[in-house]
Amino acid sequence: MESATPVIVAIDGPSGTGKSSTSKAVAAQLGLSYLDTGAQYRAITWWMVNNGIDTDDPTAIAAAAGKPEIVSGTDPQGPTITVDGVDVAGPIRTQEVTSKVSAVSAVPEVRARITELQRSIAASAAHGIVVEGRDIGTTVLPDAHLKIFLTASPEARAARRSGELKGVDVHSTREALIKRDAADSSRKTSPLAKADDAVEVDTTELTLAQVIECVVTLVEEKRAGK
Numbered sequence: 001m002e003s004a005t006p007v008i009v010a011i012d013g014p015s016g017t018g019k020s021s022t023s024k025a026v027a028a029q030l031g032l033s034y035l036d037t038g039a040q041y042r043a044i045t046w047w048m049v050n051n052g053i054d055t056d057d058p059t060a061i062a063a064a065a066g067k068p069e070i071v072s073g074t075d076p077q078g079p080t081i082t083v084d085g086v087d088v089a090g091p092i093r094t095q096e097v098t099s100k101v102s103a104v105s106a107v108p109e110v111r112a113r114i115t116e117l118q119r120s121i122a123a124s125a126a127h128g129i130v131v132e133g134r135d136i137g138t139t140v141l142p143d144a145h146l147k148i149f150l151t152a153s154p155e156a157r158a159a160r161r162s163g164e165l166k167g168v169d170v171h172s173t174r175e176a177l178i179k180r181d182a183a184d185s186s187r188k189t190s191p192l193a194k195a196d197d198a199v200e201v202d203t204t205e206l207t208l209a210q211v212i213e214c215v216v217t218l219v220e221e222k223r224a225g226k
């Protein structure tokens with residue numbers, strides 16, 4: 001790639017593999033924008049729940065998919081997310097939204113809407129962007145300069161998540177992660193998948209700092225044309 005070209009980095013992988021933490025830190029270190037696409041699917045799910053849409057009814061979800069206005073702020077030091085002007089950064093992380101987001105994000109009309117939004121945000125990032133999610137390398141930005149697919153054992157991911165959610169036991173966290181990954185991987189439209197040209201990084205035995213360093217090095221090598 002030309003050194004002046006805004007670099008586009010796609011980071012995908014299952015839940016709890018470190019996508020958000022890694023993407024934010026890499027973007028901050030390299031002066032790039034950052035987009036959390038999971039937050040966008042959570043935001044549209046939050047809107048469906050708040051507006052009385054039955055999240056078990058794909059037809060109702062499809063009919064409403066165009067209604068909410070979702071805006072993502074892409075500063076890695078302080079990413080933001082609003083729906084119809086309301087800050088939903090906190091409410092999108094509730095257990096209720098987490099349990100419903102896979103069903104809502106499987107609806108093709110939802111994916112078409114959010115994918116279009118993601119592409120327009122990536123195209124307007126003047127210095128480049130790190131975009132993290134499940135289908136970024138395969139579907140949203142298939143021409144990304146660098147694609148990373150993060151993995152980690154279910155045990156490591158559950159331990160990381162249980163550390164965040166005080167009082168929630170590792171076993172039930174592990175079961176919930178596995179269930180959500182299965183739903184996200186088996187949907188018909190742009191499932192969670194590794195792109196053929198993605199670099200897979202198993203983070204099970206790595207510290208977060210090691211993962212960040214690994215990805216920064218890969219971006220710098222790409223920029224240097226290696």
Ligand SMILES: Nc1ncnc2c1ncn2[C@@H]1O[C@H](COP(=O)(O)OP(=O)(O)OP(=O)(O)O)[C@@H](O)[C@H]1O
Binds near residue numbers: 015021022203207211
């Ligand atoms: N390599 C690592 N070692 C230890 N802890 C880590 C590592 N990577 C991330 N973490 C921690 O694991 C938790 C989950 O990380 P993060 O939210 O970045 O994952 P994610 O892949 O974005 O998850 P999700 O897809 O569910 O949003 C965080 O508490 C984070 O600090």
Ligand SMILES: Nc1ccn([C@H]2C[C@H](O)[C@@H](COP(=O)(O)O)O2)c(=O)n1
Binds near residue numbers: 037134
């Ligand atoms: N590109 C994406 C990003 C996210 N999703 C869906 C599937 C996830 O379970 C959910 C929440 O994501 P998280 O906040 O855990 O990263 O959103 C998707 O389908 N495609």
